[in-house]
Amino acid sequence: MFHTAYLKTPRAQALILLVPAFGAYTVFAIWPMIDVVILSFQRWNGLSADRLWVGLDNYRHIFTHDPVYWIAFNNTVIWTILSVIFPPFVGLLLALGLNEKLFARGTMRAIYYLPVIIAPIAVATMWRWMYDPFFGLFNQVMTSFGLQSWIQDWLGDRDVALYSMFVAFTWQNVGFSMVLFLAGLQNVDRSLVEAARIDGAGRWQVFRHVTLPALQVTVTIVIVLSTISSLKAFDIVYGMTGGGPAQSTQMLALWAFTQSMQIFDFGRGSAISVTLLLITLAVVVPYLRWSQKREEAAR
Amino acid sequence: MTALSASTVRDEEKVVRLRRDPLLIALWILLAAVALVWIAPFIFITFTALKTGSEIMTTNAFAPPSTVAVENFSGAWVKGNFSTTFFNSVIITVIKVPLGLMISAMAAYALARIKLRWNKLLLVFVLFGAMIPFQVMLAPLFTLVNSLGLIDTYIGIILPYLAFGVPYQVFILHGFFNAIPKELSEAALIDGASHLTTFRRIFLPISLPVLAALLILDFVATWNEFAMALVLLQDKHMWTLPLGLMSFQGQFSNNYGQLNAAIVMTVIPAVIVYLIFQRYFVSGLTSGAIKG
Numbered sequence: 001m002f003h004t005a006y007l008k009t010p011r012a013q014a015l016i017l018l019v020p021a022f023g024a025y026t027v028f029a030i031w032p033m034i035d036v037v038i039l040s041f042q043r044w045n046g047l048s049a050d051r052l053w054v055g056l057d058n059y060r061h062i063f064t065h066d067p068v069y070w071i072a073f074n075n076t077v078i079w080t081i082l083s084v085i086f087p088p089f090v091g092l093l094l095a096l097g098l099n100e101k102l103f104a105r106g107t108m109r110a111i112y113y114l115p116v117i118i119a120p121i122a123v124a125t126m127w128r129w130m131y132d133p134f135f136g137l138f139n140q141v142m143t144s145f146g147l148q149s150w151i152q153d154w155l156g157d158r159d160v161a162l163y164s165m166f167v168a169f170t171w172q173n174v175g176f177s178m179v180l181f182l183a184g185l186q187n188v189d190r191s192l193v194e195a196a197r198i199d200g201a202g203r204w205q206v207f208r209h210v211t212l213p214a215l216q217v218t219v220t221i222v223i224v225l226s227t228i229s230s231l232k233a234f235d236i237v238y239g240m241t242g243g244g245p246a247q248s249t250q251m252l253a254l255w256a257f258t259q260s261m262q263i264f265d266f267g268r269g270s271a272i273s274v275t276l277l278l279i280t281l282a283v284v285v286p287y288l289r290w291s292q293k294r295e296e297a298a299r
Numbered sequence: 300m301t302a303l304s305a306s307t308v309r310d311e312e313k314v315v316r317l318r319r320d321p322l323l324i325a326l327w328i329l330l331a332a333v334a335l336v337w338i339a340p341f342i343f344i345t346f347t348a349l350k351t352g353s354e355i356m357t358t359n360a361f362a363p364p365s366t367v368a369v370e371n372f373s374g375a376w377v378k379g380n381f382s383t384t385f386f387n388s389v390i391i392t393v394i395k396v397p398l399g400l401m402i403s404a405m406a407a408y409a410l411a412r413i414k415l416r417w418n419k420l421l422l423v424f425v426l427f428g429a430m431i432p433f434q435v436m437l438a439p440l441f442t443l444v445n446s447l448g449l450i451d452t453y454i455g456i457i458l459p460y461l462a463f464g465v466p467y468q469v470f471i472l473h474g475f476f477n478a479i480p481k482e483l484s485e486a487a488l489i490d491g492a493s494h495l496t497t498f499r500r501i502f503l504p505i506s507l508p509v510l511a512a513l514l515i516l517d518f519v520a521t522w523n524e525f526a527m528a529l530v531l532l533q534d535k536h537m538w539t540l541p542l543g544l545m546s547f548q549g550q551f552s553n554n555y556g557q558l559n560a561a562i563v564m565t566v567i568p569a570v571i572v573y574l575i576f577q578r579y580f581v582s583g584l585t586s587g588a589i590k591g
Contacts, residue, residue, distance in 0.1 A: 007493075008493065010413050010414070010494060011413075011415070013409075013413065013493055013494040013495055014409045014413040014415055014494070016405075016495065017405040017406060017408060017409035017413070017494065017495070017498065018405070018406050018409045018410075018421070020402040020405065020406070021402040021403055021405065021406035021465045021469060022406060022421070022425075022465075024402070024458060024461045024462040024465060025425065025428060025462045025465045025466065027443075027458075027462065028440070028443070028458050028459045028461070028462030028463070029428050029431075029433070029436070029459075029462040029463055029465075029466075030428070031439075031443065032436035032439035032440045032442075032443055033431065033435075033436055033439075035436075035439035035442065035443070036435060036436055036438065036439045039438065039439060039442075046438075046441070046442065094330070094333075097326050097329070097330050098330065100323060100326065102323070102326070102327050102330070103327060104331075107334075108330055108331065108334045110574075110577060111334045111337050111338050112334065112337055113573075113580070114337070114338070114341075114570070114573065115337070117519050117523075117569050117570070117572075117573045117580070118523070118566055118569055118570075119522070119523035119525065119540075119541050119544075119565065119566075119569065120523065120525065121523075121525045121541045121544060121545055122523075122541070122544060122562060122565050122566050125544055125545070125548050125558075125562055126340055126344055126562055126566075127340070128548070129344070129347075129555070129558060129559065129562070130340060130343065132555075135355055135356060135555060136360075137339075137340070137343050137360045140359065140360040141360065144359065171337070171340070179580075203322075228430055228432065231432055232432040232433075232434050234434045234525075234526050235525045235526060235541075238525075238526075238529075238545075239525075239545055239548070253432065253434040253435070256434075256435065256437070256438070257434070257437055257438075257526075257530075260437065260438035260441075261437065261438065261441065261530060266438050266442070269438050270438055270439070273434075273435035273436070273437075273438065274435070276432070276434075276435050277431070277435045280430070280431060280432055280435075284427070284430040284431070287430070288423065288426065288427065288430070292423075
């Protein structure tokens with residue numbers, strides 16, 4: 001029979017193996033990405049039959065007439081810069097420490113990694129309660145240390161809220177960087193470290209000239225992953241402040257969602273999404289080229 | 300002989316260095332102190348969950364509860380509609396995770412072992428998806444699922460979950476399959492086995508450790524997912540655990556005991572899975588990301 005004969009060709013077998021994954025991926029991941037670009041040139045409330053073509057109107061509106069867009073943009077930039085610096089840096093310090101043969105280092109690694117596996121929305125809920133101005137953990141601890149003057153409405157003060165939220169984000173994400181750095185430290189050549197030691201190099205010199213160069217690849221990967229995950233910040237903002245007070249914690253991902261799914265302006269929401277997409281591509285494309293080159297060099 | 304004694308001397312040196320090195324002792328104290336800070340939120344939440352309303356307002360945050368207020372848990376369970384959300388989360392996770400792993404493994408095998416003209420292109424195509432934040436696509440995803448009439452259905456959320464799990468898993472499994480010696484599959488193929496058989500009989504069994512690691516990671520990711528569920532599951536009866544917790548926060552925020560009990564109940568499944576499968580997390584995370 002034709003069917004069974006055809007099935008014996010590698011091409012047909014490849015199709016059978018590839019279609020489920022690539023089918024789902026193309027329809028539910030790639031197509032929406034194309035559709036968001038199309039939507040960004042249209043006016044649509046998400047329900048009516050016709051999607052009206054309006055050219056660049058949505059972009060013009062978000063750039064010039066939407067007072068929240070640039071706040072969200074700035075907050076996203078601040079957030080990204082902070083999350084590229086702090087969680088990886090703390091993660092690196094922890095990894096360096098926990099790479100030494102210390103008592104109970106396995107337990108400590110587990111503790112630092114634990115918040116990573118908690119749902120971000122649960123982290124948001126936890127920390128919102130800890131930031132409660134009256135009964136929350138933070139103000140209680142301040143009071144018991146006699147630091148009443150430090151007491152804050154952590155999420156209610158627009159100068160502080162973004163940074164309060166970032167502390168929670170750091171708590172959740174440090175473990176992720178730490179694990180990647182711990183894995184990277186496995187690549188550090190032990191004999192090279194010992195040789196440097198014997199030659200009289202101090203700890204700092206060993207770190208600077210042996211460990212850090214060996215970690216170069218890991219550093220790049222951690223920084224790119226941190227950038228991408230910070231651009232995705234959605235759950236934690238939605239769950240902790242909803243973008244408030246007075247939009248002071250608003251970010252692009254949440255503002256795009258709000259425009260589309262709550263104000264029902266799919267065109268403007270999509271235009272915001274597209275700008276976020278372009279920022280992400282500016283990080284991802286160079287990274288993909290870099291890793292391709294690295295792979296070819298390794299061959 | 301000389302080598303042996305040299306290494307013994309070095310070991311002794313190491314022990315002495317460990318014992319005496321004040322820097323390492325200071326380091327340990329520092330790391331342990333920070334670790335305490337790291338678990339403090341869990342302790343605080345658990346204590347609060349076990350306190351009565353009046354005790355929360357009168358006692359210190361880290362004071363253990365005097366009486367165990369179990370009614371916080373039963374109250375939160377009912378008010379937060381946990382039986383529904385828990386059930387939905389279980390259904391979605393139990394179907395999505397193994398199915399997603401299966402289709403990813405199939406595709407990864409084909410990309411690694413069957414020579415096609417567009418192998419490389421497909422790999423870049425799939426890797427690209429692992430990097431793009433799906434948050435930018437929430438609106439068109441809603442549009443798509445809505446036009447298929449699948450809003451508020453299990454299929455309607457499982458299909459997008461499958462799609463967004465594919466890139467990372469294919470990428471990792473492709474790397475793993477690629478590293479398996481060619482001789483292994485070629486022998487089977489020469490003996491007349493099809494690619495489907497080779498995949499099922501040879502590649503699946505030897506990749507069990509990687510599959511286990513990915514299974515755990517994907518379980519946690521699916522269990523925790525919030526944004527897509529928020530958009531695609533509008534009906535309360537279809538909500539998953541994270542959606543339930545979120546609405547709980549809004550509705551009952553003045554009952555702190557119940558709120559914290561709800562947090563504990565949401566967090567505990569993930570914590571248990573983590574504590575059991577700890578080592579798989581690390582290997583799963585790092586097997587693809589860092590190869591030296």
